[in-house]
Amino acid sequence: MVDVDSALxxxxxxxxxxxxxxxxxxKPSTVLEPFDxxxxxxxxxxxxxxxxxxIIYGLAVATLMRYSLMxxxxxxxxxxxxxxxxxxxxxxxxxxxxxxxxxxxxxTRGNWFRACFLYLFTWLALSFAxxxxxxxxxxxxxxxxxxxxxxxxxxxxxxxxxSTYSIQxxxxxxxxxxxxxxxxxxxxxxxxxxxxxxxxxxxxxxAHAEGLVKDQAALSAVFDGVGEWQRxxxxxxxxxxxxxxxVAPNSLDIGMAWDLGAIGPGEYSVQIDLVENGAPWSTxxxxxxxxxxxxxxxxx
Numbered sequence: 001m002v003d004v005d006s007a008l009x010x011x012x013x014x015x016x017x018x019x020x021x022x023x024x025x026x027k028p029s030t031v032l033e034p035f036d037x038x039x040x041x042x043x044x045x046x047x048x049x050x051x052x053x054x055i056i057y058g059l060a061v062a063t064l065m066r067y068s069l070m071x072x073x074x075x076x077x078x079x080x081x082x083x084x085x086x087x088x089x090x091x092x093x094x095x096x097x098x099x100x101x102x103x104x105x106x107x108t109r110g111n112w113f114r115a116c117f118l119y120l121f122t123w124l125a126l127s128f129a130x131x132x133x134x135x136x137x138x139x140x141x142x143x144x145x146x147x148x149x150x151x152x153x154x155x156x157x158x159x160x161x162x163s164t165y166s167i168q169x170x171x172x173x174x175x176x177x178x179x180x181x182x183x184x185x186x187x188x189x190x191x192x193x194x195x196x197x198x199x200x201x202x203x204x205x206x207a208h209a210e211g212l213v214k215d216q217a218a219l220s221a222v223f224d225g226v227g228e229w230q231r232x233x234x235x236x237x238x239x240x241x242x243x244x245x246x247v248a249p250n251s252l253d254i255g256m257a258w259d260l261g262a263i264g265p266g267e268y269s270v271q272i273d274l275v276e277n278g279a280p281w282s283t284x285x286x287x288x289x290x291x292x293x294x295x296x297x298x299x300x
Contacts, residue, residue, distance in 0.1 A: 046103045047111070053098060054091060054115045058122025061087060066130040070280045075287075076138065084123050088116045131280065133186045140286035141184035141191040141213070141274045147292050148247035150177035150257075151228040156299055158230045164293045167230075172298070173264040179223050179257035181248030182213045182274065188254050189214030191276045197258065200267040207258045213274075216256055223248075223257040268294035 061084050070080070092112055096104055131138045147165050149158075154174040159166045178197065182188050194210040209216055217223070233242040234249035248255040270292040279286040 046106045049099055050115050054119040055122050058119045059126055062123045062126035071282055074281055074283050091115050136280045139185050140288040141182055141188050141276050142288045144181040144183035144253040145247045145249055148179050148229045148231045150226045151230045166295045168297050168299045170299055173262045175262050176260040177257050178260055179247050181253035181255040183253050191274050194273040196271045198269050206260050213254055217254045222259055223255040265296050265298045
């Protein structure tokens with residue numbers, strides 16, 4: 001057992017020893033690190049040179065991709081984003097070729113990291129501007145919200161899932177008004193649409209139309225006359241307000257519908273092809289196509 005007096009003497013001895021041997025280490029240094037204004041100015045100049053090299057490089061890559069590579073392709077391909085990303089590896093060699101060795105030797109890994117990301121974001125920013133309206137348009141028109149039918153008596157249940165619209169009816173047949181809407185980032189009305197609605201096992205289509213979307217929408221006044229769509233209205237998840245129907249939730253969507261008459265159980269196919277001119281591809285067109293299925297079954 002250690003008494004209090006022995007413990008205090010041991011503590012005092014230990015404190016004296018630590019102060020005696022640690023004064024030089026614990027005392028903060030008051031010596032300023034040497035500062036070379038000329039070296040600092042040269043480092044700032046090197047960083048500025050690197051910044052402008054990668055910005056111009058990113059702009060050049062985006063321009064060449066848009067006006068040289070894209071016109072040689074028929075549509076979007078992986079090389080359009082993979083090649084510019086791989087060119088990040090050429091940033092250090094490009095600096096070596098363009099700047100003097102005394103400046104190049106000042107760059108560190110941090111410089112290369114920042115330079116690569118500055119090049120990448122410069123390429124992305126200009127690419128977005130060059131391939132979107134008003135300079136260009138690479139987005140094809142498409143169907144806004146799938147298919148829907150007018151709500152009517154006889155429908156027991158309806159389910160929309162992955163381009164298939166399953167409808168259960170509790171009678172032999174129901175009147176079907178089939179609706180859809182075309183959407184594009186600009187001028188959807190001047191797209192050309194071809195639609196064919198057929199029943200499996202029947203040689204003749206139930207409906208077929210082809211032409212400009214705006215012309216077909218003008219001829220198809222049935223869409224505006226539908227009082228209630230089976231899938232209901234689109235609800236804004238933030239405000240909780242209801243907008244247009246789920247088949248055409250945006251006010252700029254161009255809706256159209258076809259009255260197929262009274263149809264019964266069976267499998268129906270809706271083939272839709274959309275073409276838009278003025279694209280930067282070799283074909284000069286943006287194309288989109290899809291086949292929807294309408295499954296009608298009868299339940300007791």
